[in-house]
Each structure stands twice: as structure tokens, then as C-alpha cells.
Amino acid sequence: MRHLVIAGLLASATAAEPPFAKHVLSTLFFGEGADVGDFDRDGDLDVASGPFWYEGPDFAAAKPHRFYQGAALDPHGYSEHFFTFVDDVDGDGWEDIVVVGFPGRAARWFANPRGLRDGDWIARIAHGSVDNESPQWLDLTGDGRGELVFSTGGRLGYAAPDPADPTTPWVFHPCTPVDAHFHRFTHGLGAGDVDGDGRRDLIESRGWWRQPDSLAGDPPWAFNAAAFGDGGAQMHADDVDGDGDADVITSLQAHGYGLAWFEQVDDGSFIRHVIMDGPGRGEPCFSQPHAVALMDMDGDGLKDVVSGKRRWAHGPDGDPEPNAPAVLYWWKLGRGAGGVTWTAQRIDDDSGVGTQVEALDIDSDGRGDVVVGNKKGTFVFLQRR
Numbered sequence: 215m216r217h218l219v220i221a222g223l224l225a226s227a228t229a230a231e232p233p234f235a236k237h238v239l240s241t242l243f244f245g246e247g248a249d250v251g252d253f254d255r256d257g258d259l260d261v262a263s264g265p266f267w268y269e270g271p272d273f274a275a276a277k278p279h280r281f282y283q284g285a286a287l288d289p290h291g292y293s294e295h296f297f298t299f300v301d302d303v304d305g306d307g308w309e310d311i312v313v314v315g316f317p318g319r320a321a322r323w324f325a326n327p328r329g330l331r332d333g334d335w336i337a338r339i340a341h342g343s344v345d346n347e348s349p350q351w352l353d354l355t356g357d358g359r360g361e362l363v364f365s366t367g368g369r370l371g372y373a374a375p376d377p378a379d380p381t382t383p384w385v386f387h388p389c390t391p392v393d394a395h396f397h398r399f400t401h402g403l404g405a406g407d408v409d410g411d412g413r414r415d416l417i418e419s420r421g422w423w424r425q426p427d428s429l430a431g432d433p434p435w436a437f438n439a440a441a442f443g444d445g446g447a448q449m450h451a452d453d454v455d456g457d458g459d460a461d462v463i464t465s466l467q468a469h470g471y472g473l474a475w476f477e478q479v480d481d482g483s484f485i486r487h488v489i490m491d492g493p494g495r496g497e498p499c500f501s502q503p504h505a506v507a508l509m510d511m512d513g514d515g516l517k518d519v520v521s522g523k524r525r526w527a528h529g530p531d532g533d534p535e536p537n538a539p540a541v542l543y544w545w546k547l548g549r550g551a552g553g554v555t556w557t558a559q560r561i562d563d564d565s566g567v568g569t570q571v572e573a574l575d576i577d578s579d580g581r582g583d584v585v586v587g588n589k590k591g592t593f594v595f596l597q598r599r
Contacts, residue, residue: 234561234584237273239263239592242286245295246524246568248587250576251309253326259576261594262298262311263587271577273594281311281324281335289589290529292316296569298587299351301360304380311335312351312362314344318398321349321362323375339383341366341373345396347468347504347569348403348448354414355429363405363416365396370403370416370423371432389416389423389435401468402443406451408460408478417442417449417462440484442476443467447569450508452517454547455554463489463519465503469533473503473521473545475554489519489545489556493534498558500541501534502527509573511544511582511597518582519545519556522567526589540566540590544573544582565593 244264253260258271265284268276287293297314304310308326315321321344324335340362349364354372361374362384369392373384390396395418402419409415413425416435419442423435442449446465454461459478466472471492476484493499504524511518522542530536542562548555561584568588576583581597 233598234595235598236562237594239268239273239276239594241591243289243589244284244286245293245587247297247570248585248592249298249300249572250574250585251300253309261585262300263592264295279331282337283334289526297349301351303375305377312340314349317347318343318345338381341384341386345398346400346403348401350403350405352405354405356413363403365400368392368394368396370396387432401445402447402449402464404449406460408451410459417451419443419445443474447504447506452508456549463508465506465521468504469502469527471499471501473519498543500538504569505567505571507571507573509582512546513580516547518547520571520573520584522571524568524588525566539563542566561595565590
């Protein structure tokens with residue numbers, strides 16, 4: 215099957231830009247991530263970012279509610295709030311908030327006070343040291359509950375709350391041997407069923423780790439080498455070309471340039487195909503694609519790619535083009551006789567991404583929306599029909 219990158223890479227200026235309603239929830243820097251959940255159980259999704267959650271569905275006038283004490287930060291520096299994940303951690307029917315801090319430091323979770331709109335939520339330590347700059351919250355083990363996927367102590371693995379007592383710190387389950395590659399600032403991490411056996415595998419920049427048939431006793435996962443870039447952002451497994459096997463999608467350098475998908479071929483190896491290249495090799499082109507999401511943005515049944523520029527990841531003088539516009543894009547996946555195509559569609563040019571970007575259908579209209587928290591503020595983009 216031939217694979218082409220067309221309008222999005224070579225002629226994005228002629229591509230029709232979908233309309234998004236931009237809602238600015240804050241212009242202050244509180245953290246690098248955001249997520250959504252129905253925190254008040256009114257049937258509408260709300261947004262959590264930094265120390266606040268914001269009531270939906272009217273994000274044009276969203277009221278912030280503080281769930282922990284935290285002040286606005288200087289965007290020249292860093293935060294202690296790199297990721298926000300939402301789930302019912304303690305199983306009481308109310309969605310809680312998991313906050314992953316600066317790499318190498320603790321992750322905490324905040325218990326929903328069950329209807330109390332303002333005031334601190336009860337904070338508990340999830341794990342004392344979470345490494346990697348792209349940890350994930352997902353059901354890795356297939357037990358129907360979320361786990362935090364990360365590395366610590368030089369090993370890649372996962373941790374989850376104990377259903378019998380979720381208030382206790384979470385036990386880390388290592389999946390790999392100790393390796394100097396897994397340190398606090400390692401870039402690139404994801405999970406997906408790479409080999410099609412029904413179990414999610416772990417994906418990192420050097421290859422993927424196969425989940426064993428049983429997780430009892432924390433057995434080692436088998437490593438399969440593959441070159442997935444120099445260390446980008448979140449890594450996803452999806453059947454891009456429709457041939458029945460899983461391919462890998464990620465950014466190539468979190469602090470450089472490039473987005474790509476890696477086609478899995480019959481012998482289990484991967485062929486790299488560029489979605490967005492570096493300077494002088496097509497448009498759009500932006501640096502610091504430090505967050506990548508996968509979502510069917512237009513309701514056609516194919517998963518598209520969402521990414522953008524993390525502005526000032528290392529301050530106003532670090533990384534290539536640190537002061538270029540903080541753009542946010544999605545790339546429409548197409549399949550045809552000529553192969554796979556990606557068409558870039560700009561969402562915004564004054565927001566970008568943080569270390570996290572979440573794409574999902576917030577308003578239940580069948581189209582993908584985007585939520586972002588970063589050094590520019592907190593934003594919700596609702597796609598209009």
C-alpha cells in the first residue's frame with residue numbers, strides 16, 4: 215500500500231479549517247495539563263487544570279472551583295503540575311483527579327468531596343516518584359480500571375490504587391529490567407495492542423514491550439526493538455492504514471520537530487512515514503510537539519492526530535523557535551487508492567499544548583473537541599457543526 219502525505223504537509227494553506235469555538239478559562243500558568251470529567255454529576259463534562267475545575271457545559275462563562283491550594287506561576291519557569299488525569303479512583307461513584315508533578319517527584323490524587331463545589335479536596339500520595347515526561351493513565355492490565363503507566367527507579371511499569379483501600383500509596387509493578395534509559399526526563403511513552411493478542415503492550419522510543427499472558431508475580435515483558443524517534447510525546451497504537459495490524463503514532467522529538475506514524479509490516483518491523491517534517495520541508499511546521507492525542511475529530515470512524523507547540527518548554531531562549539506562535543492543529547486521516555493521507559487543519563495559533571493535550575467529544579455532538587492547560591493558560595476548543 216502506498217503512503218502519501220498530501221494537503222496537510224504540502225498545501226495546508228488551502229485546506230478548509232474547521233470552526234472551533236475557543237473558550238479561555240484562564241490566561242495564567244498553573245500547570246502543563248488538563249482533563250475532563252463530570253465532577254458534580256450533573257450530566258455535563260467539566261474541565262480540570264491546575265488547582266481548579268471549571269463547570270461545563272457553558273465554558274463561555276465557566277466558573278472556576280478550587281480543589282487544592284496553588285498560585286499562578288511565572289511562565290519562564292516550571293510547575294509542579296505536569297499532568298491531570300480524571301477517574302473514579304476510590305470507586306465511590308464520583309470522579310477524582312490525579313495530578314502528576316514535576317518529573318521524578320510525587321503523583322497525588324484528590325478525592326472528590328461528593329458535591330462540595332468549593333474547597334480543598336482530600337489529597338493523598340499515589341506514588342512518591344513518577345519518572346518520564348509522558349506518563350499515561352489507562353487500563354493497561356485489562357481489569358477495567360485505570361492504571362498510571364510510568365517509570366521509576368530505572369524500570370518501566372505501572373501502579374494503581376488498591377480497590378480494598380485506595381487511600382494507601384499505590385504499589386509499582388515493574389515490567390522491565392533496570393535500564394539507564396528510564397530516568398526522570400525520559401521522553402516518549404504509550405501503550406497499545408501492538409501484536410494483536412488482545413493485551414496492551416508498552417511503547418517507548420526504542421521499541422515495544424509485549425505484555426505476557428499473565429501478570430501474576432510481575433513477570434518481565436519481552437522487548438521488541440524498533441526505532442520510534444528520538445523521544446517525543448505520548449505514543450499511540452492504531453491501525454492507520456486499515457490493513458488489520460497496529461501502527462504507532464507519535465512525535466519524533468519533544469523539543470525539536472516532527473510527527474510520524476510507523477507502519478507495521480508483515481515481519482513485525484516498522485516503516486516510518488512523516489506527518490509533519492522539519493523546517494523547509496513542508497507546512498505546517500512547528501517545534502516542540504510535546505503532546506500528541508488520537509481522536510476521531512470529524513466522526514468518519516478514523517482516528518486523527520492532534521498536536522501543537524509547547525511554548526517555552528525550556529523558557530524563552532531554549533529549544534528551536536521558542537517564541538514562534540503557539541499553534542494547535544489536527545491532522546485528518548484519509549485512506550484511498552493512493553494510500554494514507556494526512557490533511558492538517560489549524561485549530562488555533564495562540565494556545566498550543568503543554569506536556570498533555572486531551573481530545574474527546576466534550577459536548578456529545580459526534581465531533582472531537584480539545585482541552586489544553588499550559589503556560590499560556592487553560593483553553594477549551596469546541597468544534598462547531
